[in-house]
Amino acid sequence: MNGKIFLGCIADDFTGATDLANNLVRSGMRVLQAIGVPDAPLLADVDAVVVALKSRTVPAAEAVAQSLQALRWLQAQGAQQIYFKYCSTFDSTAAGNIGPVAEALMDALGTDFTIATPAFPDNARTVFKGHLFVGDQLLSDSGMRSHPLTPMTDANLVKVLQAQCSRKVGLIDHKAVAAGPAAIAQRIEALRAEGVGIAIVDAVSNDDLLRLGPALKGMPLVTAGSGVAIGLPVNFGLAPSSQASALPAATGTRAIVSGSCSQATQRQVAAFIAAGGAALAIDALRVADGADVVGEALAWARPLLAQGPVLVYSTADAATVQAVQARSGVQAAGDAVERTLAAVANGLVAHGVGQLVVAGGETSGACVQALGITQMQIGPQIDPGVPWCHAASPGLHIALKSGNFGTDDFFSKAFTLLQ
Numbered sequence: 001m002n003g004k005i006f007l008g009c010i011a012d013d014f015t016g017a018t019d020l021a022n023n024l025v026r027s028g029m030r031v032l033q034a035i036g037v038p039d040a041p042l043l044a045d046v047d048a049v050v051v052a053l054k055s056r057t058v059p060a061a062e063a064v065a066q067s068l069q070a071l072r073w074l075q076a077q078g079a080q081q082i083y084f085k086y087c088s089t090f091d092s093t094a095a096g097n098i099g100p101v102a103e104a105l106m107d108a109l110g111t112d113f114t115i116a117t118p119a120f121p122d123n124a125r126t127v128f129k130g131h132l133f134v135g136d137q138l139l140s141d142s143g144m145r146s147h148p149l150t151p152m153t154d155a156n157l158v159k160v161l162q163a164q165c166s167r168k169v170g171l172i173d174h175k176a177v178a179a180g181p182a183a184i185a186q187r188i189e190a191l192r193a194e195g196v197g198i199a200i201v202d203a204v205s206n207d208d209l210l211r212l213g214p215a216l217k218g219m220p221l222v223t224a225g226s227g228v229a230i231g232l233p234v235n236f237g238l239a240p241s242s243q244a245s246a247l248p249a250a251t252g253t254r255a256i257v258s259g260s261c262s263q264a265t266q267r268q269v270a271a272f273i274a275a276g277g278a279a280l281a282i283d284a285l286r287v288a289d290g291a292d293v294v295g296e297a298l299a300w301a302r303p304l305l306a307q308g309p310v311l312v313y314s315t316a317d318a319a320t321v322q323a324v325q326a327r328s329g330v331q332a333a334g335d336a337v338e339r340t341l342a343a344v345a346n347g348l349v350a351h352g353v354g355q356l357v358v359a360g361g362e363t364s365g366a367c368v369q370a371l372g373i374t375q376m377q378i379g380p381q382i383d384p385g386v387p388w389c390h391a392a393s394p395g396l397h398i399a400l401k402s403g404n405f406g407t408d409d410f411f412s413k414a415f416t417l418l419q
């Protein structure tokens with residue numbers, strides 16, 4: 001453990017943090033993801049740390065406070081550059097939180113200039129003349145127009161960000177980006193001379209992001225979606241390599257806990273059972289009745305663990321879920337099942353499971369919390385958006401799959417990749 005990291009990242013939500021971590025790993029960095037601001041030092045020797053916050057839609061002052069706390073911890077780990085990560089659709093309201101957090105970080109770092117771009121061409125998010133496109137549509141014509149928390153009704157990011165900032169917002173347009181790092185640096189100097197503090201950057205391809213990378217060398221703060229990450233490792237002398245995703249050797253027995261009811265997860269559960277896997281369905285109605293479902297599941301799993309992966313699932317079709325929700329209420333039914341599956345995950349690990357797949361975003365959050373996981377090293381990608389991770393405490397390989405991710409054979413594929 002050297003205790004010194006190159007890149008310190010602050011992500012405004014959990015899955016966004018994993019997305020960024022995944023891009024950094026694929027570009028050659030060894031990455032640790034922290035859930036919330038750690039109160040302990042780093043548990044691994046890594047090149048970058050991504051601190052996952054839940055600051056996207058909280059009041060701006062709270063987002064600023066959380067982000068500054070993350071900044072202080074990252075600085076204490078020796079971070080040479082800070083990366084503030086937000087959503088590739090620039091999810092924010094007129095009050096923030098992208099602008100207020102970016103400016104607070106600039107103040108704390110004593111820097112007068114940074115960039116901002118959610119461009120992520122691999123995911124069809126491109127920025128041209130300061131306007132964000134989602135696929136072929138302007139952001140303001142996309143589904144984001146009617147997002148329940150952060151409706152995005154203007155695609156002009158210079159205007160959107162200016163409304164959230166006291167500093168002047170400018171644009172590094174595609175002409176400069178296409179001309180390469182020297183032209184970008186020149187444009188930055190020109191904007192600085194005009195008193196611009198934050199510049200939106202055009203980028204329509206990965207090549208644009210790779211040209212942007214060198215121009216960001218030494219910039220104390222970068223703010224972006226996860227796309228810009230692909231151009232940064234080279235500034236620290238790192239190139240893509242399988243070493244970046246290397247995790248400690250997997251040990252222990254294998255299990256899957258699934259609380260996702262998405263179509264994809266339903267197919268994955270069915271495929272696992274069809275292939276002869278040992279599986280136990282949790283009946284949410286019995287959970288609601290207070291039966292000892294956790295004890296039963298652990299007693300069932302224990303003798304089977306030595307033979308191969310076991311699956312404990314509450315995954316069910318829409319009609320089954322609705323019947324439970326009609327009886328207990330949507331929130332209460334969800335919470336009870338999450339608590340049950342988290343207790344099962346915890347019990348399985350206590351019984352020697354060392355390789356755990358969790359299906360479901362909320363279910364993952366509950367399991368990570370129950371297992372007391374606060375730091376995870378990011379390993380190889382099983383399917384886009386889902387890497388294996390290793391938590392040094394409690395000593396566990398874990399993959400957190402959100403609902404619709406993964407191919408039908410995801411569960412068996414995941415364990416094969418780890419061998």
Ligand code: ADP
Pocket residue numbers: 259260261262265284314315316320321324325333334335336337338359360361362363364401402403404
């Ligand atoms: P996804 O990533 O697919 O959205 P989540 O874990 O985020 O999966 O959400 C699934 C929600 O459904 C959780 O709150 C979970 O507890 C709940 N749930 C899972 N199985 C059942 C079930 N059989 N009946 C009712 N609710 C369920």
